Amino acid sequence: TQLLEQSPQFLSIQEGENLTVYCNSSSVFSSLQWYRQEPGEGPVLLVTVVTGGEVKKLKRLTFQFGDARKDSSLHITAAQPGDTGLYLCADTGTASKLTFGTGTRLQVTL
């Protein structure tokens, strides 16, 4: 059974700070997705990465996929309160179901 560990579990920072969260897998990803989930809502897809070493940028968010396709990082520049939420990585697997990580809960305060 694949295990996806995310770190840190919790992160509380002030507006304007930079941060990085990590996702590590016990096995090679099929492809990796990052989601953000706000309280009382379902996860919303941020990005999909497929190729080892791939880097994708989404405004202030930078996603990096490890060369060996077993790890990934999400870097946020100049965090804003609207970035607050639960960040989840997920493996799309060989079938259709998603395997989610343990999550990083981010709080950005003014």
Added chain:
Amino acid sequence: GAGVSQSPRYKVAKRGQDVALRCDPISGHVSLFWYQQALGQGPEFLTYFQNEAQLDKSGLPSDRFFAERPEGSVSTLKIQRTQQEDSAVYLCASSLARLALKTQYFGPGTRLLVL
């Protein structure tokens, strides 16, 4: 356009009661998924439908859990004889096609509390 909707949003059940949770996927979406999310954890896969066919139910934790999608659109997740450990948020997601790389769109979830 409307997204995935789920009802009820909140459900309180006494231990031993049966509950039924409803999911209305995005119109035209072929695939439908159910996930269970315990407090402070990531969602865990329960079951998957392609149209009306339940292709994977490997994540259902016990035979008390049953899901159906009889006409290939609306789906119901039923939990019989609820237990306290069933307390969680139940998320439904739909996608346009079978492949996992197609985006899954999640509903807001049903928060189930079993007392």
